Amino acid sequence: MEKPPLPDRADTNREPSPPPYTPYVDPQVTAESGDVKTDGRIDVNLNSKLAKSLAQIAKQELKELKDNYPPLSQQTEPRPSQVCDIKLNIVIQIVGSRGDVQPFIALGNALQSHGHRVRIATHGVFEKFVKDSFLEFFPIGGDPAQLMAYMVKNPGLIPQMQTLRDGEIKKKQRMVAEMLDGCWRSCIADDPTSQEPFVADAIIANPPSFAHVHCAQALGIPVHLMFTMPWSTTRAFPHPLANLSQSLNPEIMNTPTANWVSYGIVEWLTWQGLGDVINRFRSSIDLASVPATEGPCLAEALEIPFTYCWSPALVPRPTDWPSHIDVVGFFFADTPEYTPPPDLAEFLQAGPPPVYIGFGSIVVDDPQKLIKTVVEAVKLAGIRAIVSKGWSELAGTSDENIYYIGDCPHGWLFQQVAAVVHHGGAGTTACGLQNGKPTTIVPFFGDQPFWGDMVAKAGAGPEPIPHKDLEPELLASAMQFCLTPEASEAAQEIAIKMQADSGVSAAVDSFHRNLPLDRMRCSIMPDQVAVWKYKNEKHRLILSKTAAEVLIEHNKINSENIKCYPANPILIVNRRWDPLTGVLSAATATGANMAKSTGEMFYNPYKEFKRSRTNATGDPSSSRSLENRQDSFGTAGKMAGAGLQGFGKFSGTYLRGVMVDIPHAAAEGFRRAPQLYGEKPKEYGHVSDWKSGIAVGGKNFVGGMAGGVAGMFTEPLKGALDGGKDGAIKGLTRGALGMATKMPSGEFRRFVCATECNANTLPFAEAGIGLMAYPFHGISKSIEAAFRTKTPKAIVAARLREGYAHAQRLNLSKEEQEEIIQIFEILLSSMPR
Structure with missing residues (x-):
């Protein structure tokens, strides 16, 4: 399996693309x-x-x-399988x-x-x-x-x-x-x-x-x-x-x-x-x-979770990877049944096993130069070869020692050859080694050089030959190396080890094992995946599409009381490591957005002007041109509106930066600052809306005040126990620094003072950045969510369509539907009101 490349073209009817690069970092x-x-x-x-x-x-x-964590060597122990009974x-x-x-x-x-x-x-x-x-x-x-x-x-x-x-x-x-x-x-x-x-x-x-x-x-x-x-x-x-x-x-x-x-x-x-x-x-x-x-x-x-699809016989799993990363072996399908055309069968029987040469989906600028190199190399090596035409349509002059082949399953073909030469795609590499064939890799891009190096390191082939360096002499020498007993023995050894891999089934097990099944089960039908959350004034349940469809159909729940259930919520937060870098980063981002908005204040009116010119015919005598002249005031109005829109965006960016982003970055920086001197910062939850913003702000304020004051006493005591007088002095320093940073606010001059052991003079009244920053951050998220409704509505509509179709396919009996209703009513009655 090859590393998928990045794309290079698309629908020409789309809007113009953004600039090639955006300076996200310096x-x-x-x-x-x-x-x-x-x-x-x-x-x-x-x-x-x-x-x-x-x-x-x-x-x-x-x-x-x-x-x-336990010693790295212990992290490679296989984890127990997880049975996934949810479809x-x-x-x-x-x-x-x-x-x-x-x-x-x-x-x-x-x-x-x-x-x-x-x-x-x-x-x-x-x-x-x-x-x-x-x-x-x-x-x-x-x-x-x-x-x-x-x-x-x-x-x-x-x-x-x-x-x-x-x-x-x-x-x-x-x-x-x-x-x-x-x-x-x-x-x-x-x-x-x-x-x-x-x-x-x-x-x-x-x-x-x-x-x-x-x-x-x-x-x-x-x-x-x-x-x-x-x-x-x-x-x-x-x-x-x-x-x-x-x-x-x-x-x-x-x-x-x-x-x-x-x-x-x-x-x-x-x-x-x-x-x-x-x-x-x-x-x-x-x-x-x-x-x-x-x-x-x-x-x-x-x-x-990550599953790598290569054989540990070729590249062992690094011991510093965490447990959610697996190496399971290559993915192989069953070898397909294939009947070769008569001329291919005749070629295979006419002499010693040939060498396969093919570059698969690689598209080269000069295929004739490539095929000329291949033909000359075959002659120099004195071998027979099967050359795959591939996407470059490689084809040369007919020769009794060269057979040009079109589409043919590698699983069958590689059993018939003595060695393989290819571009180094992971799938092709795996297929060759699975069949114990020595391999020469001519890499073009992506992971291909990596696999060439791994094959050479294992002794199953020569050093890879970059395609730009490919010459007949080099390729001939590489193919002759592949025909040596040493290369064949190394390839056979890898093939034997690969037989112990169970790539596909191990990957399925890895996928199942990393699913959050406990959060995915329906409250009523545990063997079905929960996709809805039901909530009214008194009750909360998570429901599968089948259960929800039955309950809605029998008027047991109102469709307005169900929302999509996030079985695996993903939170992407802007982590701050300390207050200084946090504020500088937020200020830089705000400045960049303001600069972009400033550009739009001037560029957007120009776009409106260009659009009006594009609609004009350019002929002064035409009625269309007359209409355009009459509409000049309308164009001017649109240009002014576009400029005002850019100004509004500029103002909004400035206000958000000053009132939300920069204070929030400072609060997060101060909250996480204790990790700079070996303490673990406290977690107060994630801000997703105005309610959680107020809750986190309050917890941060109370926790920071309490932790800061307590540290002024506990840190010197701990230091004295560990290091006597000198330890007590260091502990006092840590306590002062902790007091300055844990109190969820403080200004930068206070942070500097804290590093000089004068932070204990911080007035408690100034400890309030977090008390305001988190609620404002939550309010901004609530406002944004109010405008971001298109996708949530599309998901709900798709879920309802799929739920109805799923229920129709299941065609539940009356008894099965009654059982769902009965379990629902029992759950409601047993839940605290």
Whole structure:
């Protein structure tokens, strides 16, 4: 399964795309942290400010891991399986080539065998492939052939300067926007063919589909990521796209820390390129923008379950990964029945086993040059070969030693050959090794160099040959290496180890094990997933679509009293580490938004003017031109209105920053400041509306006052017990600092005073930032929610449609319906009033 690339084109009828990049972080910091090379690799600058900051976080994280978790070696113990007796609607979102889709076909069929309803959401060209496997299909847009062509030109995550000049980045971003929208519709839209209603109860996705976490947040459902390329931060090896060539100073950054840092650098660069597109998508489904500091590594921060689909025989699971990350083995479907055409069967029998050469879905600029290289290499090596035409339509002159093949299942074909040469897609790599075939990899982009290195490290093939370096002599030598007994023995050894893997079934078990089943069960029908919450003045229940449909039909509940139930709520918060950086970050964001609004004050009137000019014919004698002249006052009015709209946005941004964002950042910074000196900050809950804002503000005020005062006595005592007089003095310092920061307010001059041990002079009356900041933050959320109703209404409508259709399919008997009503009444009577 290959790493799905980023898209490069979309519907030309869409609105103009946003600017290629948005400076979410200081451009200088981002620019100095990594340099994208022409081969798509990223030279990570380990001496950059960002790298050094990440290294400090890595050291702190390692300390917390050692303090709070069992030894790393014990975390790899297999966890017990979880039986999932709830039948779910599961959408699997996939961006990429056929090699990316194929493994999920096997997964989808396995999930079906457990009673789940499975929808594959991917590119339209794979519709027949999916439906032939008896799975539901939903098109998300995007052209995988164009994706592959783009990625060959831009192998890394960040496009080259020539691509920017050619405007391809705009095409890529438009295609990303198209696929994000398609992924959302795949969660709630009816089946395009049968019109059968569908609403997802859970999402499985590969990371480059990008919409997964955001769709799950909007629906309040579980999400599970699955991939073949390391995407989770580890100290075991660097990010597959990163080059760590600098000499390391062990006192500042050792090799494991540098590996850990490389993931953060790549994530920051990726988010800088796509963050604006993703936040525009979030706005379209009524979600708030992801903060600039939270976008990179969002899935890790939210602890989204992750299953890696490679064999631990090839790449062992890193011991520093938490328990919600699994490595289960490659996904293999059953080898299909295949009858080769007579000429292929004749070629296979005419001599020794040939070598397979193919580059699958790779689209190259000069296929004739590539096939010429392949043909010359075959002659130099003195072997027979089967050459796959692939998406580049490789075809050369007929030769008795070369057979050109079209579409043919690898599971069958690789059993017939002596070795394989390909681009290094994970699925193709897995299939070759599963059959014990030595492998030469010619990587083009993405995870392909990573798999080439892993195969070479295992001795099952030579060092990978980057496609730009491919020459007949190099390829001939590589193929001859693959035919040696040593390479064959190494490949056979991997194949034997892979037989112990149970990739697909282990992935299903990983998915089930990470579901929050206790929160997903219906109160009345525990074997059905809860999708509604019922609430009146006295009672609260969570109901399945079947139970709710029956109760509504029999007038036991009012449909106005049910709302969508978030079985797995996802909260994305802007974490603050201390008051200084918190306020500076909030002030910077406010300033950037004000600058953007200032631009709109002038640009929006210009757009209105251009629109009026576009509608004009340009012929002064025409009646249409006369109408345009008569409408000049209307155009001027629209221009003035657009300017006022921009001014209103500017004013609103300023007021929100001053009254909400900056005070809230300060309050959160002070609340979390105790962690700077080793204390764990208290948690007072999440602010989601004005009610919770008032509650959190009150708790923060009372808790901060009490904790600050108590610390002035407990910290010196604790210090004296641990270190005598010197310990008491240090404890007094900690207590003073704690008093300054825990009192949920204080000004920066007070924070500075606290560090000088004068914080005990803080007047209690000034401890009030949090008391005002949290309620105002909650009020702003309530106001925003009042305007964000389109998506919630669409979800409710889809749930009601799907619930009605589901009830019709079940066709419950009168006795079964009466049982549901009876249980409902018993639950109501037993609940406290």
